[in-house]
């Protein structure tokens with residue numbers, strides 16, 4: 001019987017136990033992990049030789065509680081490349097600690113994953129962005145982190161990474177370029193941008209004053225996830241790419257009548273999932289061509 005309460009499960013031994021459990025149940029040895037954002041579980045549709053493992057069956061794993069987050073790991077291949085999709089992620093606002101939210105990232109690392117693709121649904125703050133656009137994440141603002149809600153707070157286990165990781169290059173420049181090349185080849189350039197993603201804790205959407213503040217601070221889009229996963233991924237030396245689907249325009253103006261809601265977010269995600277899927281298929285096929293220099297001090301690349 002696995003415990004599913006929100007106790008801390010992030011010791012190296014806990015991660016090792018979960019990793020060994022997964023490695024004993026699947027023959028897949030993924031090199032790429034893809035985290036599916038709200039309504040983006042369809043991204044795993046093209047996987048061949050599929051093996052699905054439900055979160056509730058995995059020791060130490062949290063369970064999904066948000067509509068649009070299915071709650072399973074999908075192992076398999078895309079264009080001959082071994083990968084794992086997280087169909088459903090965890091959020092701070094669900095009541096999970098950030099250590100739980102980011103637990104899967106460390107499991108992927110210990111399983112031998114080298115590259116992580118994080119996707120999300122977000123609200124567009126940049127006035128040039130339209131609903132349905134893709135933002136390749138260039139950088140982020142960790143707003144909860146400023147207030148001490150940070151996944152790396154607490155004792156640092158050097159087996160995962162160093163105490164003070166550098167975040168100025170969290171999103172691999174080479175992989176961003178590859179994504180931009182691919183979107184251009186696919187004829188998507190008109191609705192693809194690079195930008196800065198800001199994480200808020202949620203679960204409420206922003207007030208107009210908050211949205212204005214985030215915009216002034218340099219955020220191009222706002223969402224409730226991704227940053228903790230990226231922080232932990234960079235800490236343990238994974239190559240990171242982030243794709244944010246703009247599901248709504250965030251109101252910066254008191255005269256605007258539109259009101260965002262989660263159903264609309266899911267609807268737009270489903271509508272545009274195919275476009276993201278096309279980008280991902282080519283990305284997965286070609287990402288090995290890019291050798292990003294990794295300055296991680298993680299000493300357990302394939303530790304268990």
Ligand SMILES: O=P(O)(O)O[C@@H]1C[C@H](O)[C@@H](CO)O1
Pocket residue numbers: 036037038066089091119120121122202223224225226261262265266
């Ligand atoms: O998991 P993501 O970041 O895609 O989910 C976004 C943020 C909230 O969880 C939800 C709001 O509609 O979508």
